[in-house]
Amino acid sequence: MTYEQILCRRDGPVATIVLNRPEKLNAFTFRMLGEIHAALDTLLFDDLRALVFTGAGRAFSAGDDLIDMGGADPAEDIRRGHxxxxxxxxxxxxxxxxxxxxxTLGAAFDLALACDFRIAAADAELGDVRVPRAMCSMSGAAFWLPRIIGMTRATEILLLGERVPALRALELGLVHRVVPRDELDAAVAAFVDRLLALPPAALGAQKACIEYGRSHDLPDALEYEMSELIRGFACDEWREAIRAFAEKRPPRWR
Structure with missing residues:
Protein backbone atom coordinates (compact mmCIF):
# COMPACT_ATOMS: atom_id res chain seq x y z
CA MET A 1 0.00 0.00 0.00
CA THR A 2 1.21 3.52 -0.82
CA TYR A 3 1.09 6.17 1.90
CA GLU A 4 1.45 9.95 1.63
CA GLN A 5 2.24 10.94 5.22
CA ILE A 6 3.94 7.90 6.70
CA LEU A 7 6.49 5.32 5.65
CA CYS A 8 6.08 1.70 6.64
CA ARG A 9 9.08 -0.61 6.59
CA ARG A 10 9.24 -4.30 7.38
CA ASP A 11 12.46 -6.09 8.32
CA GLY A 12 11.61 -9.69 9.17
CA PRO A 13 9.58 -9.71 12.39
CA VAL A 14 10.10 -5.96 13.01
CA ALA A 15 7.98 -3.17 11.52
CA THR A 16 8.85 0.52 11.59
CA ILE A 17 6.31 3.28 11.04
CA VAL A 18 7.91 6.62 10.15
CA LEU A 19 5.90 9.82 10.57
CA ASN A 20 6.75 11.46 7.26
CA ARG A 21 5.90 15.15 7.03
CA PRO A 22 9.38 16.53 7.74
CA GLU A 23 8.57 19.94 6.27
CA LYS A 24 5.90 20.26 9.00
CA LEU A 25 7.98 18.56 11.72
CA ASN A 26 5.79 15.49 11.18
CA ALA A 27 2.75 17.19 12.67
CA PHE A 28 -0.28 14.91 12.85
CA THR A 29 -3.22 15.22 10.50
CA PHE A 30 -6.25 12.99 10.46
CA ARG A 31 -4.95 11.64 7.17
CA MET A 32 -1.69 10.63 8.85
CA LEU A 33 -3.59 8.95 11.67
CA GLY A 34 -5.73 7.11 9.14
CA GLU A 35 -2.62 5.88 7.35
CA ILE A 36 -1.13 4.67 10.64
CA HIS A 37 -4.29 2.70 11.34
CA ALA A 38 -4.27 1.26 7.82
CA ALA A 39 -0.67 0.14 8.30
CA LEU A 40 -1.52 -1.44 11.64
CA ASP A 41 -4.49 -3.24 10.09
CA THR A 42 -2.01 -5.05 7.87
CA LEU A 43 0.96 -5.40 10.20
CA LEU A 44 -0.81 -6.74 13.26
CA PHE A 45 -2.15 -9.73 11.35
CA ASP A 46 1.33 -10.75 10.25
CA ASP A 47 3.96 -12.59 12.25
CA LEU A 48 5.14 -9.38 13.91
CA ARG A 49 7.30 -9.38 17.03
CA ALA A 50 8.18 -5.70 17.52
CA LEU A 51 6.88 -2.35 16.32
CA VAL A 52 8.92 0.87 16.14
CA PHE A 53 7.69 4.44 15.68
CA THR A 54 10.01 7.25 14.61
CA GLY A 55 9.95 10.47 12.60
CA ALA A 56 11.53 11.71 9.39
CA GLY A 57 14.00 14.57 9.60
CA ARG A 58 14.68 16.51 12.80
CA ALA A 59 11.49 15.74 14.72
CA PHE A 60 9.59 12.75 16.00
CA SER A 61 6.53 14.97 15.74
CA ALA A 62 5.62 18.48 16.83
CA GLY A 63 2.09 17.32 17.70
CA ASP A 64 -1.14 18.09 15.90
CA ASP A 65 -1.19 20.29 12.81
CA LEU A 66 -3.65 22.89 14.07
CA ILE A 67 -4.39 24.07 10.54
CA ASP A 68 -5.24 20.67 9.08
CA MET A 69 -6.94 19.05 12.08
CA GLY A 70 -10.26 20.86 11.90
CA GLY A 71 -13.46 18.91 11.34
CA ALA A 72 -17.22 19.01 11.78
CA ASP A 73 -17.08 16.65 14.77
CA PRO A 74 -13.71 17.09 16.51
CA ALA A 75 -14.59 14.78 19.40
CA GLU A 76 -15.38 11.88 17.08
CA ASP A 77 -12.30 12.63 14.98
CA ILE A 78 -10.10 12.48 18.09
CA ARG A 79 -11.72 9.25 19.26
CA ARG A 80 -11.34 7.60 15.86
CA GLY A 81 -7.79 8.85 15.31
CA HIS A 82 -5.80 9.47 18.49
CA THR A 104 8.23 15.05 20.72
CA LEU A 105 5.45 17.44 21.65
CA GLY A 106 1.71 17.51 22.28
CA ALA A 107 -0.08 14.59 20.65
CA ALA A 108 3.29 13.04 19.79
CA PHE A 109 4.11 13.12 23.51
CA ASP A 110 0.87 11.18 24.07
CA LEU A 111 1.96 8.61 21.49
CA ALA A 112 5.44 8.23 22.96
CA LEU A 113 4.08 7.76 26.48
CA ALA A 114 1.80 4.96 25.23
CA CYS A 115 4.76 3.04 23.80
CA ASP A 116 6.44 0.41 25.95
CA PHE A 117 9.93 1.81 25.46
CA ARG A 118 11.28 5.25 24.59
CA ILE A 119 14.81 5.72 23.23
CA ALA A 120 15.74 9.34 22.61
CA ALA A 121 18.39 11.19 20.67
CA ALA A 122 20.48 13.40 22.94
CA ASP A 123 19.09 16.58 21.37
CA ALA A 124 15.44 15.51 21.56
CA GLU A 125 12.93 17.50 23.59
CA LEU A 126 9.74 16.05 25.04
CA GLY A 127 6.72 17.75 26.51
CA ASP A 128 3.11 18.84 26.41
CA VAL A 129 2.98 22.42 25.16
CA ARG A 130 -0.79 22.63 24.87
CA VAL A 131 -1.73 24.72 27.93
CA PRO A 132 0.26 27.77 26.72
CA ARG A 133 -1.68 27.38 23.45
CA ALA A 134 -5.04 27.48 25.25
CA MET A 135 -5.60 23.72 25.09
CA CYS A 136 -5.30 20.73 27.40
CA SER A 137 -4.14 17.19 26.73
CA MET A 138 -6.57 14.96 24.86
CA SER A 139 -5.04 11.55 24.26
CA GLY A 140 -3.29 10.30 27.32
CA ALA A 141 -0.58 12.64 28.65
CA ALA A 142 -2.51 13.40 31.84
CA PHE A 143 -3.12 9.67 32.31
CA TRP A 144 0.36 8.33 31.56
CA LEU A 145 2.79 10.96 32.79
CA PRO A 146 1.92 10.84 36.54
CA ARG A 147 2.11 7.04 36.39
CA ILE A 148 5.53 7.14 34.75
CA ILE A 149 7.35 9.91 36.64
CA GLY A 150 5.08 10.73 39.59
CA MET A 151 2.44 13.39 40.21
CA THR A 152 4.73 16.22 41.33
CA ARG A 153 6.94 16.38 38.25
CA ALA A 154 4.09 15.49 35.91
CA THR A 155 1.95 18.36 37.18
CA GLU A 156 4.79 20.81 36.60
CA ILE A 157 5.45 19.61 33.05
CA LEU A 158 1.79 19.46 32.05
CA LEU A 159 0.57 22.72 33.59
CA LEU A 160 3.56 24.85 32.64
CA GLY A 161 3.86 23.37 29.17
CA GLU A 162 7.53 22.60 29.73
CA ARG A 163 9.83 21.01 27.20
CA VAL A 164 12.07 18.42 28.82
CA PRO A 165 15.55 17.86 27.32
CA ALA A 166 16.43 14.23 26.68
CA LEU A 167 19.01 13.89 29.46
CA ARG A 168 16.59 15.40 31.99
CA ALA A 169 13.90 13.04 30.69
CA LEU A 170 16.28 10.15 31.40
CA GLU A 171 16.82 11.38 34.97
CA LEU A 172 13.06 11.55 35.48
CA GLY A 173 12.51 8.04 34.12
CA LEU A 174 10.56 9.45 31.18
CA VAL A 175 12.78 7.71 28.62
CA HIS A 176 14.72 4.46 28.84
CA ARG A 177 17.85 5.39 26.88
CA VAL A 178 19.53 8.52 25.52
CA VAL A 179 22.11 8.23 22.74
CA PRO A 180 23.83 10.61 20.32
CA ARG A 181 21.58 11.42 17.38
CA ASP A 182 23.82 9.65 14.87
CA GLU A 183 23.69 6.48 16.98
CA LEU A 184 19.92 6.38 17.46
CA ASP A 185 19.10 3.92 14.68
CA ALA A 186 21.82 1.51 15.80
CA ALA A 187 20.78 1.79 19.45
CA VAL A 188 17.15 1.07 18.60
CA ALA A 189 18.15 -1.89 16.43
CA ALA A 190 20.30 -3.32 19.23
CA PHE A 191 17.48 -2.87 21.73
CA VAL A 192 14.98 -4.55 19.42
CA ASP A 193 17.42 -7.45 18.99
CA ARG A 194 17.27 -7.94 22.76
CA LEU A 195 13.49 -8.10 22.54
CA LEU A 196 13.64 -10.59 19.67
CA ALA A 197 15.83 -12.88 21.79
CA LEU A 198 12.94 -13.28 24.25
CA PRO A 199 10.04 -15.75 23.87
CA PRO A 200 7.32 -13.74 22.09
CA ALA A 201 4.27 -15.29 23.74
CA ALA A 202 5.71 -14.82 27.23
CA LEU A 203 6.72 -11.26 26.37
CA GLY A 204 3.21 -10.52 25.15
CA ALA A 205 1.66 -12.12 28.21
CA GLN A 206 3.83 -10.03 30.53
CA LYS A 207 2.79 -6.84 28.72
CA ALA A 208 -0.85 -7.89 29.05
CA CYS A 209 -0.37 -8.45 32.80
CA ILE A 210 1.13 -4.98 33.20
CA GLU A 211 -1.72 -3.44 31.27
CA TYR A 212 -4.39 -5.36 33.20
CA GLY A 213 -2.87 -4.30 36.50
CA ARG A 214 -3.31 -0.61 35.65
CA SER A 215 -7.08 -0.81 35.98
CA HIS A 216 -7.76 -3.65 38.42
CA ASP A 217 -7.22 -4.29 42.10
CA LEU A 218 -4.61 -6.69 43.45
CA PRO A 219 -6.78 -9.83 43.79
CA ASP A 220 -8.01 -9.49 40.20
CA ALA A 221 -4.48 -8.79 38.96
CA LEU A 222 -3.15 -11.89 40.73
CA GLU A 223 -5.81 -14.06 39.12
CA TYR A 224 -5.07 -12.59 35.71
CA GLU A 225 -1.33 -13.18 36.05
CA MET A 226 -1.94 -16.77 37.12
CA SER A 227 -4.27 -17.39 34.17
CA GLU A 228 -1.64 -16.06 31.75
CA LEU A 229 1.00 -18.29 33.35
CA ILE A 230 -1.18 -21.40 33.13
CA ARG A 231 -2.02 -20.66 29.51
CA GLY A 232 1.69 -20.33 28.79
CA PHE A 233 2.33 -23.83 30.16
CA ALA A 234 0.31 -25.20 27.23
CA CYS A 235 2.30 -23.50 24.50
CA ASP A 236 5.36 -24.60 22.54
CA GLU A 237 7.52 -21.87 24.09
CA TRP A 238 7.33 -23.47 27.52
CA ARG A 239 8.20 -26.89 26.14
CA GLU A 240 11.15 -25.42 24.24
CA ALA A 241 12.35 -23.64 27.39
CA ILE A 242 12.34 -26.95 29.28
CA ARG A 243 14.11 -28.80 26.46
CA ALA A 244 16.76 -26.09 26.14
CA PHE A 245 17.40 -26.15 29.88
CA ALA A 246 17.72 -29.93 29.91
CA GLU A 247 19.99 -29.94 26.86
CA LYS A 248 22.09 -27.03 28.15
CA ARG A 249 21.61 -24.92 25.02
CA PRO A 250 20.05 -21.57 24.16
CA PRO A 251 16.32 -21.83 23.43
CA ARG A 252 15.11 -21.41 19.85
CA TRP A 253 11.97 -19.32 19.78
CA ARG A 254 9.67 -19.35 16.77
Whole structure:
Protein backbone atom coordinates (compact mmCIF):
# COMPACT_ATOMS: atom_id res chain seq x y z
CA MET A 1 0.00 0.00 0.00
CA THR A 2 1.21 3.52 -0.82
CA TYR A 3 1.09 6.17 1.90
CA GLU A 4 1.45 9.95 1.63
CA GLN A 5 2.24 10.94 5.22
CA ILE A 6 3.94 7.90 6.70
CA LEU A 7 6.49 5.32 5.65
CA CYS A 8 6.08 1.70 6.64
CA ARG A 9 9.08 -0.61 6.59
CA ARG A 10 9.24 -4.30 7.38
CA ASP A 11 12.46 -6.09 8.32
CA GLY A 12 11.61 -9.69 9.17
CA PRO A 13 9.58 -9.71 12.39
CA VAL A 14 10.10 -5.96 13.01
CA ALA A 15 7.98 -3.17 11.52
CA THR A 16 8.85 0.52 11.59
CA ILE A 17 6.31 3.28 11.04
CA VAL A 18 7.91 6.62 10.15
CA LEU A 19 5.90 9.82 10.57
CA ASN A 20 6.75 11.46 7.26
CA ARG A 21 5.90 15.15 7.03
CA PRO A 22 9.38 16.53 7.74
CA GLU A 23 8.57 19.94 6.27
CA LYS A 24 5.90 20.26 9.00
CA LEU A 25 7.98 18.56 11.72
CA ASN A 26 5.79 15.49 11.18
CA ALA A 27 2.75 17.19 12.67
CA PHE A 28 -0.28 14.91 12.85
CA THR A 29 -3.22 15.22 10.50
CA PHE A 30 -6.25 12.99 10.46
CA ARG A 31 -4.95 11.64 7.17
CA MET A 32 -1.69 10.63 8.85
CA LEU A 33 -3.59 8.95 11.67
CA GLY A 34 -5.73 7.11 9.14
CA GLU A 35 -2.62 5.88 7.35
CA ILE A 36 -1.13 4.67 10.64
CA HIS A 37 -4.29 2.70 11.34
CA ALA A 38 -4.27 1.26 7.82
CA ALA A 39 -0.67 0.14 8.30
CA LEU A 40 -1.52 -1.44 11.64
CA ASP A 41 -4.49 -3.24 10.09
CA THR A 42 -2.01 -5.05 7.87
CA LEU A 43 0.96 -5.40 10.20
CA LEU A 44 -0.81 -6.74 13.26
CA PHE A 45 -2.15 -9.73 11.35
CA ASP A 46 1.33 -10.75 10.25
CA ASP A 47 3.96 -12.59 12.25
CA LEU A 48 5.14 -9.38 13.91
CA ARG A 49 7.30 -9.38 17.03
CA ALA A 50 8.18 -5.70 17.52
CA LEU A 51 6.88 -2.35 16.32
CA VAL A 52 8.92 0.87 16.14
CA PHE A 53 7.69 4.44 15.68
CA THR A 54 10.01 7.25 14.61
CA GLY A 55 9.95 10.47 12.60
CA ALA A 56 11.53 11.71 9.39
CA GLY A 57 14.00 14.57 9.60
CA ARG A 58 14.68 16.51 12.80
CA ALA A 59 11.49 15.74 14.72
CA PHE A 60 9.59 12.75 16.00
CA SER A 61 6.53 14.97 15.74
CA ALA A 62 5.62 18.48 16.83
CA GLY A 63 2.09 17.32 17.70
CA ASP A 64 -1.14 18.09 15.90
CA ASP A 65 -1.19 20.29 12.81
CA LEU A 66 -3.65 22.89 14.07
CA ILE A 67 -4.39 24.07 10.54
CA ASP A 68 -5.24 20.67 9.08
CA MET A 69 -6.94 19.05 12.08
CA GLY A 70 -10.26 20.86 11.90
CA GLY A 71 -13.46 18.91 11.34
CA ALA A 72 -17.22 19.01 11.78
CA ASP A 73 -17.08 16.65 14.77
CA PRO A 74 -13.71 17.09 16.51
CA ALA A 75 -14.59 14.78 19.40
CA GLU A 76 -15.38 11.88 17.08
CA ASP A 77 -12.30 12.63 14.98
CA ILE A 78 -10.10 12.48 18.09
CA ARG A 79 -11.72 9.25 19.26
CA ARG A 80 -11.34 7.60 15.86
CA GLY A 81 -7.79 8.85 15.31
CA HIS A 82 -5.80 9.47 18.49
CA UNK A 83 -7.75 7.48 21.05
CA UNK A 84 -8.03 4.38 18.90
CA UNK A 85 -4.29 4.48 18.20
CA UNK A 86 -3.37 4.70 21.89
CA UNK A 87 -5.67 1.85 22.87
CA UNK A 88 -4.46 -0.32 19.99
CA UNK A 89 -0.84 0.10 21.01
CA UNK A 90 -1.61 -0.80 24.61
CA UNK A 91 -3.63 -3.82 23.53
CA UNK A 92 -1.15 -5.47 21.17
CA UNK A 93 0.82 -8.36 22.65
CA UNK A 94 4.17 -7.21 21.36
CA UNK A 95 6.62 -4.49 22.40
CA UNK A 96 6.24 -1.03 20.90
CA UNK A 97 9.33 1.19 20.81
CA UNK A 98 9.40 4.95 20.23
CA UNK A 99 12.64 6.15 18.63
CA UNK A 100 12.53 9.83 19.51
CA UNK A 101 14.73 11.55 16.96
CA UNK A 102 13.82 15.13 17.89
CA UNK A 103 10.88 17.23 19.06
CA THR A 104 8.23 15.05 20.72
CA LEU A 105 5.45 17.44 21.65
CA GLY A 106 1.71 17.51 22.28
CA ALA A 107 -0.08 14.59 20.65
CA ALA A 108 3.29 13.04 19.79
CA PHE A 109 4.11 13.12 23.51
CA ASP A 110 0.87 11.18 24.07
CA LEU A 111 1.96 8.61 21.49
CA ALA A 112 5.44 8.23 22.96
CA LEU A 113 4.08 7.76 26.48
CA ALA A 114 1.80 4.96 25.23
CA CYS A 115 4.76 3.04 23.80
CA ASP A 116 6.44 0.41 25.95
CA PHE A 117 9.93 1.81 25.46
CA ARG A 118 11.28 5.25 24.59
CA ILE A 119 14.81 5.72 23.23
CA ALA A 120 15.74 9.34 22.61
CA ALA A 121 18.39 11.19 20.67
CA ALA A 122 20.48 13.40 22.94
CA ASP A 123 19.09 16.58 21.37
CA ALA A 124 15.44 15.51 21.56
CA GLU A 125 12.93 17.50 23.59
CA LEU A 126 9.74 16.05 25.04
CA GLY A 127 6.72 17.75 26.51
CA ASP A 128 3.11 18.84 26.41
CA VAL A 129 2.98 22.42 25.16
CA ARG A 130 -0.79 22.63 24.87
CA VAL A 131 -1.73 24.72 27.93
CA PRO A 132 0.26 27.77 26.72
CA ARG A 133 -1.68 27.38 23.45
CA ALA A 134 -5.04 27.48 25.25
CA MET A 135 -5.60 23.72 25.09
CA CYS A 136 -5.30 20.73 27.40
CA SER A 137 -4.14 17.19 26.73
CA MET A 138 -6.57 14.96 24.86
CA SER A 139 -5.04 11.55 24.26
CA GLY A 140 -3.29 10.30 27.32
CA ALA A 141 -0.58 12.64 28.65
CA ALA A 142 -2.51 13.40 31.84
CA PHE A 143 -3.12 9.67 32.31
CA TRP A 144 0.36 8.33 31.56
CA LEU A 145 2.79 10.96 32.79
CA PRO A 146 1.92 10.84 36.54
CA ARG A 147 2.11 7.04 36.39
CA ILE A 148 5.53 7.14 34.75
CA ILE A 149 7.35 9.91 36.64
CA GLY A 150 5.08 10.73 39.59
CA MET A 151 2.44 13.39 40.21
CA THR A 152 4.73 16.22 41.33
CA ARG A 153 6.94 16.38 38.25
CA ALA A 154 4.09 15.49 35.91
CA THR A 155 1.95 18.36 37.18
CA GLU A 156 4.79 20.81 36.60
CA ILE A 157 5.45 19.61 33.05
CA LEU A 158 1.79 19.46 32.05
CA LEU A 159 0.57 22.72 33.59
CA LEU A 160 3.56 24.85 32.64
CA GLY A 161 3.86 23.37 29.17
CA GLU A 162 7.53 22.60 29.73
CA ARG A 163 9.83 21.01 27.20
CA VAL A 164 12.07 18.42 28.82
CA PRO A 165 15.55 17.86 27.32
CA ALA A 166 16.43 14.23 26.68
CA LEU A 167 19.01 13.89 29.46
CA ARG A 168 16.59 15.40 31.99
CA ALA A 169 13.90 13.04 30.69
CA LEU A 170 16.28 10.15 31.40
CA GLU A 171 16.82 11.38 34.97
CA LEU A 172 13.06 11.55 35.48
CA GLY A 173 12.51 8.04 34.12
CA LEU A 174 10.56 9.45 31.18
CA VAL A 175 12.78 7.71 28.62
CA HIS A 176 14.72 4.46 28.84
CA ARG A 177 17.85 5.39 26.88
CA VAL A 178 19.53 8.52 25.52
CA VAL A 179 22.11 8.23 22.74
CA PRO A 180 23.83 10.61 20.32
CA ARG A 181 21.58 11.42 17.38
CA ASP A 182 23.82 9.65 14.87
CA GLU A 183 23.69 6.48 16.98
CA LEU A 184 19.92 6.38 17.46
CA ASP A 185 19.10 3.92 14.68
CA ALA A 186 21.82 1.51 15.80
CA ALA A 187 20.78 1.79 19.45
CA VAL A 188 17.15 1.07 18.60
CA ALA A 189 18.15 -1.89 16.43
CA ALA A 190 20.30 -3.32 19.23
CA PHE A 191 17.48 -2.87 21.73
CA VAL A 192 14.98 -4.55 19.42
CA ASP A 193 17.42 -7.45 18.99
CA ARG A 194 17.27 -7.94 22.76
CA LEU A 195 13.49 -8.10 22.54
CA LEU A 196 13.64 -10.59 19.67
CA ALA A 197 15.83 -12.88 21.79
CA LEU A 198 12.94 -13.28 24.25
CA PRO A 199 10.04 -15.75 23.87
CA PRO A 200 7.32 -13.74 22.09
CA ALA A 201 4.27 -15.29 23.74
CA ALA A 202 5.71 -14.82 27.23
CA LEU A 203 6.72 -11.26 26.37
CA GLY A 204 3.21 -10.52 25.15
CA ALA A 205 1.66 -12.12 28.21
CA GLN A 206 3.83 -10.03 30.53
CA LYS A 207 2.79 -6.84 28.72
CA ALA A 208 -0.85 -7.89 29.05
CA CYS A 209 -0.37 -8.45 32.80
CA ILE A 210 1.13 -4.98 33.20
CA GLU A 211 -1.72 -3.44 31.27
CA TYR A 212 -4.39 -5.36 33.20
CA GLY A 213 -2.87 -4.30 36.50
CA ARG A 214 -3.31 -0.61 35.65
CA SER A 215 -7.08 -0.81 35.98
CA HIS A 216 -7.76 -3.65 38.42
CA ASP A 217 -7.22 -4.29 42.10
CA LEU A 218 -4.61 -6.69 43.45
CA PRO A 219 -6.78 -9.83 43.79
CA ASP A 220 -8.01 -9.49 40.20
CA ALA A 221 -4.48 -8.79 38.96
CA LEU A 222 -3.15 -11.89 40.73
CA GLU A 223 -5.81 -14.06 39.12
CA TYR A 224 -5.07 -12.59 35.71
CA GLU A 225 -1.33 -13.18 36.05
CA MET A 226 -1.94 -16.77 37.12
CA SER A 227 -4.27 -17.39 34.17
CA GLU A 228 -1.64 -16.06 31.75
CA LEU A 229 1.00 -18.29 33.35
CA ILE A 230 -1.18 -21.40 33.13
CA ARG A 231 -2.02 -20.66 29.51
CA GLY A 232 1.69 -20.33 28.79
CA PHE A 233 2.33 -23.83 30.16
CA ALA A 234 0.31 -25.20 27.23
CA CYS A 235 2.30 -23.50 24.50
CA ASP A 236 5.36 -24.60 22.54
CA GLU A 237 7.52 -21.87 24.09
CA TRP A 238 7.33 -23.47 27.52
CA ARG A 239 8.20 -26.89 26.14
CA GLU A 240 11.15 -25.42 24.24
CA ALA A 241 12.35 -23.64 27.39
CA ILE A 242 12.34 -26.95 29.28
CA ARG A 243 14.11 -28.80 26.46
CA ALA A 244 16.76 -26.09 26.14
CA PHE A 245 17.40 -26.15 29.88
CA ALA A 246 17.72 -29.93 29.91
CA GLU A 247 19.99 -29.94 26.86
CA LYS A 248 22.09 -27.03 28.15
CA ARG A 249 21.61 -24.92 25.02
CA PRO A 250 20.05 -21.57 24.16
CA PRO A 251 16.32 -21.83 23.43
CA ARG A 252 15.11 -21.41 19.85
CA TRP A 253 11.97 -19.32 19.78
CA ARG A 254 9.67 -19.35 16.77
Missing amino acids: HRLITRLRGVRLPVVAALNGY
